[in-house]
Amino acid sequence: MKKKFIDEPGQMKLLIVVDKLLTGFDAPSCTYLYIDKQMRDHGLFQAICRVNRLDGDDKEYGYIVDYKDLFKSLEGAVQDYTSGALDGFDAEDVKGLLEDRVGKARENLEDAREAVKALCEPVDPARDSVAYLRYFCAKESGNAAQLKENEPKRLKLYKLTASLLRAYAAIASEMAEAGYSEKDIATIKAEVDHYAKVRDEVKLSSGDYIDLKAYEPAMRHLIDTYIRADDSEKISVFDDLTLIQLIVERGPDAVDALPSGIKKSEEAVAETIENNVRKLIINESPVDPAYYDKMSKLLDALIEQRRKGVVSYVEYLVKIANLARQAAVPGGDGPGYPAAINTPALRALFNNLQNYSLDLAVAIDAAIKASLQAGWRENSMKVKKVRLAIRHVLATAIPPDSGLSVSEPDVAPVTPLTWKKKPTSSWNWPSSSTMTIEASSTAVKRISVSGIPVEVVRKDIKNLHLGVYPPLGRVRVAAPLVVNDEAVRLAVIDKLGWIKRQRAKFAKQPRQSEREMVNGESHYFLGRRYRLRVHEQEGVARVALRGVASMDLFVRPGSSVEKREAVLLDWHRASLRSIIADLLVHWQPKLGVQTADWGIKKMKTKWGSCNVNARRIWLNLELAKKPVQCPGVHRGA
Structure with a gap:
């Protein structure tokens, strides 16, 4: 039972104890301690320390839920404990061991609000679905390079929105006690709802929801409980089916399953589908490069037709649905291939072996099947046997005068064998005199994050360092040479709450006026x-x-x-x-x-x-x- 509570907290969320496990029991995931018995001093102190173990980035502190009104006793326990075993420490050393939960929850909520607003600061002022999708996904829908380049921003959006949802859920029922007015409460709830919807739309439009599916039920539970439940049923459709699978099943009608923010804009719908089809093509391309290169060109042509208005919106949905169906099946669904090419593996070989297609594809397929052994992917010797079988077929099937040769790249054993043309001329490699190495730089560049000026100095270092300096709270980042401004901005956003608290401390410190070097100073x-x-x-x-x-x-x-x-x-x-x-x-x-x-x-x-x-x-x-x-x-x- 103890092991399951520690190792599988999702399967055992509540553990009821009487006297045991209150000392020395180390379960980092334990976040809440519900006290419903009289406890004092050393035993009480030890018990509350069961929830102070860090457990990843999401757990900053534990909660004590006191049913016996022991709060004053808690303070006494800390005082007694430090005067005993820790009597060598000053009171200042243990200050902050226990903090006001509501006050801390408000601080966390404000930090989370500030961070997600700072992240979305560069979004086009329209702040509609299309603006967010173009900022976090791609300015040009279906552009693979832009989707990849913006991935760090999307991951930061998911992380910060999750933090905002958790921070709001922790204080939602006590907003008034935390000092918020009725107007503030309504404003904050609307903000949380807004960014939760942005997160859903970006995640769906980029195709990231497929990779993050495991985390979705917990997030949706928070949204349903504290924000809204109207869109939950629609979003939950994508727990079981990808958008592409939904399009394959329903055709153009799959648009009805999209969130309302996307569905109301034809541009947003088109960009969402195009980004998902592009991601499918990228993910499946290693299986059949030639076929998915063809799919990629068809997608490019369809995007161009849509942008130029050559096809209507309805025609576009029919065509993109047909393209999605073709892309969803590696190598296509069969028509157009010779009768002997009747499996996905044969189709992939046929598509990529060019002029030696039919006979060579069949021969390689037969050689692979004949050499396969159980568990071959995890056994290097069994992998070698398959590779040798493929090499033998290629060596005997390719004519000597064809200008082709078989080569084995220096890669992991599970990587497919490749073949290439023999070089007909030598290469002139650049001499060392033409190569340049970027030297260290200490030039200062200034960026702004949430209205705070940040000095960025690039150096030949491995890690990024952030500091806030007196007397005015100057913010300075020392960054590696390879880290760009956007990465620096994202790093600063992560620490925005801490930065503002440090600047506030400096602002409150008493200042000595400028010295005039006169009597009495x-x-x-x-x-x-x-x-x-x-x-x-x-x-x-x-x-x-x-x-x-x-x-x-x-x-x-x-x-x-x-x-x-x-x-x-x-x-x-x-x-x-x-x-x-x-x-x-x-x-x-x-x-x-x-x-x-x-x-x-x-x-x-x-x-x-x-x-x-x-x-x-x-x-x-x-x-x-x-x-x-x-x-x-x-x-x-």
């Missing part, structure tokens, strides 16, 4: 605040501390603000250099390392940097204002 040194006292006099400019509250700055009469600031910075640099030197003397022997060089400079985004190979350390001059215990100083040491 506050200045910091080693974590302590000092009042500045400016003394104008002849002599060497210098800084001196008076007691624990005053900082004396001695400058020549008439010195500018810049000059006064430069004197203070020089003093900071000298003081920090002395402190760091002592720290290095103390820590280098203990750590068993020796720096070759180190220095101090002004840095915008970090406390320091370390070049391990060169054994060189740079430290931020701002550390002079921080306590000696500052992590940056320790890092430098």
Whole structure:
């Protein structure tokens, strides 16, 4: 029972326990804990930790459903637990272990809304079905390259819409308690409904619903329960049949099964069918390349006729239905082939062997059948036997003077054998001097995501790095050279909620006004605040501390603000250099390392940097204002 709950959560969704499994039971998929018994302190703390295991991207936290009004006891359990086994930690270390569910649910909902809106920001302002299909599928319906290129955007749409649906479902019955007005509640429900419909239409139009079928029942349950149920029956048709299968069965009447958003636009209907036929052709092409190349050309011609208005909408539906029927059967359904070519495998061989079609196709088919053994696909020796049989037929069937030869590509054993023409002349390969390698680039490019300016720097790195920097919340992405702007935008959208929270934190932080270097100003040194006292006099400019509250700055009469600031910075640099030197003397022997060089400079985004190979350390001059215990100083040491 325990194993099934852990390994097959879909088959056992509820496990009722009394005393067992409340400690040490690790089931990552466990998300809800329903408490209906009195519990206290250590036992209570251990029990609530059963739902804090991560389980993929969809589970960020667990839920505690309290039937015994133990919430105050929960707080007490955390306090007692940290004062016992975890007494070495500050209260701040365990802050956030328990959070307000409704507040967190609202935050998640707002993040999900923001992300899906940002993703759809570039969609044509019409925001109708055709606009969404052209943005997420293909501007030119049936264009295989565009369908493939836009696949990351579609996958992001499915992911973000699923997150939006789950976030809405988690708070749908408590929207008012979460602080939403009646108008807000209606607006949000309409948004969720809108994006759920967009998801359905894009998924159907692109043909992706075939690959995502396993996930569909759970999503539709959320839609039916919290949004609407009117389109559910229509969408559910595609759980059992593909759109192509529906067209083959019903012909033009299959259009009636499409979602209302697509069905009301002839353009959207045509583009949906064309994209699905194109995907079928692409998927089946390896089985019979010659036949599906013919199907592809027929589809191109029909799309061109529709766009030019050569055929009416009704005629178009009849023709596309006929084409779909032909494409649904690899090699066609039989008519037009010689009598001996009577199976799909023979038709595929016949179509692709050109001038050696009939006899060679039959010979190869017979050789394959004679050499096949049970489980041959998973056994390399059995695969080799089939390949040798094919090679023997080809070697004996192809005349020596035909200009053709049999070649065996360096690929996996299950890949079909190929044959090619002998080269009649040598190839002139490009010399190494004509080849170029793109060098690293640190040029900054700026893009905008949901109104937030983002700096993009491309470097010779493997992973994408995103940061939000003080004081104003500047957003910067360091991306690999091969990652394009759209991929960067999608990555930023994933973290949009987090980015906005970080920027909000920076905006709330108290700011020190621009320093004018006059009497009475506050200045910091080693974590302590000092009042500045400016003394104008002849002599060497210098800084001196008076007691624990005053900082004396001695400058020549008439010195500018810049000059006064430069004197203070020089003093900071000298003081920090002395402190760091002592720290290095103390820590280098203990750590068993020796720096070759180190220095101090002004840095915008970090406390320091370390070049391990060169054994060189740079430290931020701002550390002079921080306590000696500052992590940056320790890092430098």
